[in-house]
Amino acid sequence: MSRFCYSHLHNMKLIIEGAMIVLVTGFFAMLEASLFTVSLSRARVLASQKKMGGAALLRVKQSMARSIFLLVVFMNISTVIGSILVGQEAANHFAKSVALISILMTLAIILFGELIPKSIGDKHAESIGMFFAPIILLITTLFSPIVWCYEKLISFLVGTHVTPVSEDDLRVLSETSHEEGEIELDEKRIILNTFRMNDTLVRDIMTPRDVIEFLDEKSTLAEALAIIGEKPFSRIPVFHEDIDHVVGVVTSKNILQGLARDEHTRTIAEFMKPIKEIPETVQSDHLLVQFQKLKIHCAIVVDENDKTVGFVTLEDVLEILVGEIMDETDEVEDMRSGK
Numbered sequence: 536m537s538r539f540c541y542s543h544l545h546n547m548k549l550i551i552e553g554a555m556i557v558l559v560t561g562f563f564a565m566l567e568a569s570l571f572t573v574s575l576s577r578a579r580v581l582a583s584q585k586k587m588g589g590a591a592l593l594r595v596k597q598s599m600a601r602s603i604f605l606l607v608v609f610m611n612i613s614t615v616i617g618s619i620l621v622g623q624e625a626a627n628h629f630a631k632s633v634a635l636i637s638i639l640m641t642l643a644i645i646l647f648g649e650l651i652p653k654s655i656g657d658k659h660a661e662s663i664g665m666f667f668a669p670i671i672l673l674i675t676t677l678f679s680p681i682v683w684c685y686e687k688l689i690s691f692l693v694g695t696h697v698t699p700v701s702e703d704d705l706r707v708l709s710e711t712s713h714e715e716g717e718i719e720l721d722e723k724r725i726i727l728n729t730f731r732m733n734d735t736l737v738r739d740i741m742t743p744r745d746v747i748e749f750l751d752e753k754s755t756l757a758e759a760l761a762i763i764g765e766k767p768f769s770r771i772p773v774f775h776e777d778i779d780h781v782v783g784v785v786t787s788k789n790i791l792q793g794l795a796r797d798e799h800t801r802t803i804a805e806f807m808k809p810i811k812e813i814p815e816t817v818q819s820d821h822l823l824v825q826f827q828k829l830k831i832h833c834a835i836v837v838d839e840n841d842k843t844v845g846f847v848t849l850e851d852v853l854e855i856l857v858g859e860i861m862d863e864t865d866e867v868e869d870m871r872s873g874k
Contacts, residue, residue, distance in 0.1 A: 553640055556617030560648035563610035566671070568656030569663040570595065570602060576708075581665065588665030595668045595675075600689075601682045602671050614644070702730055728856045735855055737822055738815035741836045741845030749778050750785060752804040756793045759803055763787045770833050772846055773807045779843050781835045783807030812837050815844055823852045 573581075578596040581589035595602050618640070656663055675682060706727060713723040748766045750759055750773050762771070773783040785807040793801055813822060813834040826832065826849050836845040 552617065552620050553643065556614060556640070557643050557648045559613040559617070560610055560644055561652035563606050563613070564649050565652035565656035565663065566667055567603060567606050567610070568653040569660040569667075570599065570606075570671075572657050572660035573664045577661070578664075581661065586665060588668050591668035591672055592664045595664070595671050598675070600686070601675050604682060604685055605671075605674055605678060614648075706730065725856050732820040732823070732852075732855050733818055735819040736815065737813055737817045737819065737836055737847055738845065740819060740851040740855065741815070741847040742851070743845050744778065744843050747772060747846050749774050749781070750803050752782060752802065752807065754803045755800050756790055756803070756806075757799040759785075759790050760794060763790060770848065772810065772835055772843075773803055774843075779841075781810060781812075781843055784810040784833055784835075810835050812841075813847065814839075819852055819855055822847065823849075826852070 573592065573596065575593075575596045578589070578593040582593040583589075709718065709723050709726040712718045713720060718726075748762055748768060748771055750762065750771050752773050752775050759771075768787060770784050770786050772778075772781045773785050774780055775782045783804075785803055789806045790803075793806060811825070811829065811831060811834045813825070813836050815836050815838055822834070825834075833846065833848040835843060836847050838844050
């Protein structure tokens, strides 16, 4: 009877030691998976939303290498020490079954110490990450001397390298966020269209010179009325002598205000404002920056010979992001083609 109890005791001891190895290994594997799954940008969002543990998770993500280093070290230490204890116990009391015990332990660690915990960590990444992030920070602080030595060693051996977020990464992220319901379809389109601005030149969005209505600076308000009556443009370029010498821009509003004051004989030059010249090869995102910096809404487009080739407005730039913009005065959808 005592021999049976003795054998049963060793059986229980072996099972408990094996279970502890699997559980500890699985715990660290789950944490590792959850930290990798939550992106740095998502951690920033959680921190900005004041979610409990969000700020701690952000700090962990910002020093990701430290956290992963400690998790991997602890996971491997627990696996090695546990395997030694289980192996010793098996060799002493279950010598004939050592091979079988080794196989079963390997399968248990793979299934319950790796695959299942990592799946759980991936599925519940945010909640697990925010819950355990303060503990991870505390452990990182306690073992900071070891972490410091590790960082110096890695820096010496392989150097430091930060992989920047590419345009393709952001495209994929916006697609994924839309598929997961994080952003709306129109928001995804605006994000993707933002990348077009750097690839779109001014000549691609301007209104060509043969479609533009120009005004001579010597024209009177009465003469200009005929043009704005036929073509409801809000801004009209003003030229000196010929259209290759555009000197300003006048708004329909200012012309109509002058006419309302019975100033029919005053010239356009008295109402126009200076206009900026933009090379046709300027990128649209740079044009938008200039519009904002100079607080203007339009510019005349010139070629390499300073010849007028078109007219571009702030609306033309914004249409890259949101698509064609039309109001009640627009008679055609695409002013560049007149159709």
